[in-house]
Amino acid sequence: MSEQRRTALSRRGFLRIGATAGLALGVGISATSCSSGGTGGAPEFRFSWWGSSDRNRVTQDVIDLYAQRHEGVSITPSYGGYDNYHEKLLTSAAGGNAPDLMQIQQSLLPDFAGRGVLADLNTFRDTLELDQYDDSTLESGTFGGVLTALSLGDSAPGMFMDLTVLDDAGVALPEAQWTWDEFAAFAVDLTRRVGGGFAGTDNLAGNMWALEIFARQLQGGVGVFDETGLALEEDTLTEWFTFWTELMDAGAVVSPEVTAEQSSDDSSPLILNKAVNLVNYALLLTSLSGMTDHELAIVSLPNVDPAKPAGQQWVSGSSWLTIYAESEQQDAAADFAGFFLNDVDAGLALRLDRGIPPNVEVREALAPTLDERETAVLEYVEYVRASSENKGYKLASGSAAVSTALASASENLAFGSKAVAEAVGGFFDDSQR
Amino acid sequence: MITRPGRRRGGSFREGVWGYALLAPWLIGLVTLTAGPMLASLYLSFTDYAFIGPFDWVGLSNYVHLFTEDQRFLQALEVTATYVAFAVPLELSFALLVAVLLNRRMRGASLLRAVYYLPSLLGGSVAIAILWRQVFGTDGLVQQLLISLGWADAPALVSRPETSLGTLIVLGVWQFGSPMVIFLAALRQIPGELYEAASLDGAGAFRSFVSITLPMLTPVIFFNLILRIIGSFQTFTPAFVVSGGTGGPTDSTLFYTLYLYQEAFTNFRMGYASAMAWILLVIIGVFTAANFALSKKWVVYDS
Numbered sequence: 001m002s003e004q005r006r007t008a009l010s011r012r013g014f015l016r017i018g019a020t021a022g023l024a025l026g027v028g029i030s031a032t033s034c035s036s037g038g039t040g041g042a043p044e045f046r047f048s049w050w051g052s053s054d055r056n057r058v059t060q061d062v063i064d065l066y067a068q069r070h071e072g073v074s075i076t077p078s079y080g081g082y083d084n085y086h087e088k089l090l091t092s093a094a095g096g097n098a099p100d101l102m103q104i105q106q107s108l109l110p111d112f113a114g115r116g117v118l119a120d121l122n123t124f125r126d127t128l129e130l131d132q133y134d135d136s137t138l139e140s141g142t143f144g145g146v147l148t149a150l151s152l153g154d155s156a157p158g159m160f161m162d163l164t165v166l167d168d169a170g171v172a173l174p175e176a177q178w179t180w181d182e183f184a185a186f187a188v189d190l191t192r193r194v195g196g197g198f199a200g201t202d203n204l205a206g207n208m209w210a211l212e213i214f215a216r217q218l219q220g221g222v223g224v225f226d227e228t229g230l231a232l233e234e235d236t237l238t239e240w241f242t243f244w245t246e247l248m249d250a251g252a253v254v255s256p257e258v259t260a261e262q263s264s265d266d267s268s269p270l271i272l273n274k275a276v277n278l279v280n281y282a283l284l285l286t287s288l289s290g291m292t293d294h295e296l297a298i299v300s301l302p303n304v305d306p307a308k309p310a311g312q313q314w315v316s317g318s319s320w321l322t323i324y325a326e327s328e329q330q331d332a333a334a335d336f337a338g339f340f341l342n343d344v345d346a347g348l349a350l351r352l353d354r355g356i357p358p359n360v361e362v363r364e365a366l367a368p369t370l371d372e373r374e375t376a377v378l379e380y381v382e383y384v385r386a387s388s389e390n391k392g393y394k395l396a397s398g399s400a401a402v403s404t405a406l407a408s409a410s411e412n413l414a415f416g417s418k419a420v421a422e423a424v425g426g427f428f429d430d431s432q433r
Numbered sequence: 434m435i436t437r438p439g440r441r442r443g444g445s446f447r448e449g450v451w452g453y454a455l456l457a458p459w460l461i462g463l464v465t466l467t468a469g470p471m472l473a474s475l476y477l478s479f480t481d482y483a484f485i486g487p488f489d490w491v492g493l494s495n496y497v498h499l500f501t502e503d504q505r506f507l508q509a510l511e512v513t514a515t516y517v518a519f520a521v522p523l524e525l526s527f528a529l530l531v532a533v534l535l536n537r538r539m540r541g542a543s544l545l546r547a548v549y550y551l552p553s554l555l556g557g558s559v560a561i562a563i564l565w566r567q568v569f570g571t572d573g574l575v576q577q578l579l580i581s582l583g584w585a586d587a588p589a590l591v592s593r594p595e596t597s598l599g600t601l602i603v604l605g606v607w608q609f610g611s612p613m614v615i616f617l618a619a620l621r622q623i624p625g626e627l628y629e630a631a632s633l634d635g636a637g638a639f640r641s642f643v644s645i646t647l648p649m650l651t652p653v654i655f656f657n658l659i660l661r662i663i664g665s666f667q668t669f670t671p672a673f674v675v676s677g678g679t680g681g682p683t684d685s686t687l688f689y690t691l692y693l694y695q696e697a698f699t700n701f702r703m704g705y706a707s708a709m710a711w712i713l714l715v716i717i718g719v720f721t722a723a724n725f726a727l728s729k730k731w732v733v734y735d736s
Contacts, residue, residue, distance in 0.1 A: 087698050094484040111701060115486030257571050257592035263677035400699045411683045415594055429504060
């Protein structure tokens with residue numbers, strides 16, 4: 001799959017066939033309308049993102065702010081919900097008509113970058129003020145040696161804990177430096193104390209980030225993926241699944257039915273009050289807190305080696321900003337992107353909506369204006385940035401199949417339909433093809 | 434038919450042009466929106482097309498891989514076949530039963546007909562699939578009911594691998610409204626004399642049903658069977674929504690079209706997914722052809 005061979009029929013040639021067949025009818029119309037800016041008139045380009053209505057509002061505010069300062073520049077916003085956003089982006093890229101400036105999720109980056117959809121951002125080094133960024137942030141957006149994506153806002157994976165439940169059970173919030181063994185003991189103890197089917201932990205066997213951290217701890221810093229693809233070793237996964245099987249046998253893990261029914265954070269065991277924790281981006285503290293009456297806290301994921309505080313955790317973009325390689329308005333798009341990411345006024349308008357501003361200056365200007373929960377998020381992410389080895393986080397092409405395979409293997413394990421060895425075998429069968 | 438060249442040529446040519454002109458809107462749609470993309474997907478099924486970037490002709494390897502190495506593909510085939518094998522006969526039997534009951538003259542029959550037809554209107558929708566997840570899920574209506582009946586460890590049916598497909602079959606059967614309406618219409622067409630004659634000969638209700646109603650209905654049963662088999666093979670929405678797009682738990686609701694969607698839009702294997710689409714087309718074609726062949730043995734076309 002990864003090997004790229006030459007094709008008999010070029011993409012353009014094929015598209016022409018598609019266009020005559022009417023496939024690209026709508027695409028063709030908008031393509032002509034946006035190429036008009038390239039002839040020397042005022043810059044005109046499209047910026048697309050997904051998000052909530054709050055995000056749409058603040059993003060539009062920043063677009064307006066930029067338009068005020070740059071007479072004649074016209075930015076067409078294109079936004080929608082998360083569902084189908086990336087399918088649409090994929091289709092428009094296939095039609096040769098992707099938006100000039102795109103917000104993209106991490107899992108799409110390796111394929112988009114590897115297939116030449118994204119522009120090299122090093123070309124716009126000064127406009128984008130790249131010297132303001134962490135090396136690890138830049139590294140996470142670099143594919144095949146080319147910087148193709150910038151973090152729109154940083155976050156770090158963390159473990160949300162239900163403080164209300166812990167207080168009622170008389171259990172203290174775990175320390176930042178805890179080991180997987182301490183985590184297991186904590187989960188078993190809490191399950192016993194709370195009773196009534198409440199679980200001492202969510203089932204994290206199928207959680208890509210929890211596994212990533214565990215793998216880095218066992219594989220000398222190498223996680224699930226490296227540049228070439230899957231880097232997870234069989235022994236690591238066997239150990240991981242064994243760890244969770246033992247916890248399940250101890251009755252400390254949420255039931256597989258509840259896991260199977262989770263479709264989003266609001267149906268997660270933490271929110272449904274069926275388990276004490278949830279692993280996700282720390283950034284979600286505010287939105288998760290809005291879904292429950294309980295008080296939530298963020299702690300680090302456990303470590304193999306207690307000597308390393310945040311161990312192998314990382315800070316990485318929660319979404320990414322990219323420029324379309326075939327855009328005729330790259331300069332204008334990059335100029336706006338530089339403003340969007342680095343201008344203090346823009347940062348104050350956007351707040352933590354997409355994550356912690358990767359630009360240090362913006363971050364410092366924003367810090368005093370944050371509320372208690374936002375401050376907790378900022379402090380947690382900065383703690384991880386400072387105390388971990390922080391190599392950033394990067395996926396490889398085919399990561400979607402790997403994450404499906406992991407979910408399926410861990411489901412089989414939880415329902416008892418496969419033993420550890422079988423589940424490990426199933427994972428490697430499904431993810432390597 | 435004997436042709437009369439001299440007279441027909443001019444008239445038929447003009448008629449032909451008019452015919453095609455009037456057909457044009459539909460023809461253009463067929464060629465550009467259906468036939469064109471279909472042929473494109475046939476071509477793509479022999480490539481490693483992945484939406485973007487260059488792609489290659491890979492011959493039959495997508496097809497070979499599907500049948501020899503792809504466990505999930507075989508699982509998807511099994512799930513879909515199981516669904517078709519249970520949902521279609523159950524749905525049609527149910528539709529026929531209700532149609533026969535509603536066919537009697539009674540008060541409120543038209544209201545009942547509308548009520549029974551409702552699920553068909555709603556059935557394919559996302560809202561109903563979400564409702565299904567609630568009703569059959571953890572702490573849902575069904576689990577609560579089972580617990581109150583004394584089964585303390587009642588499972589959440591939709592989230593157990595053993596029963597999740599069953600709940601989707603029930604959802605499919607519940608949408609028996611459209612075949613029911615077709616059956617009802619057909620029942621009305623059966624001449625009353627036949628029943629009168631039979632009852633004069635001393636036939637009971639059951640005998641009349643087996644010897645008159647069923648044979649007279651066979652063309653419509655055949656029609657419904659074809660439609661429902663094709664429709665069931667293509668089931669997508671309920672599985673997608675109920676399982677949150679995963680086909681889980683443990684791939685127990687991994688319908689064919691759902692797996693196709695995953696391959697195309699989450700794994701970007703558009704060429705591979707195109708091959709799957711063509712295999713499904715062939716499967717449905719074979720089933721339909723077999724149905725037509727077998728129909729000669731049981732469908733009674735009354736003249």
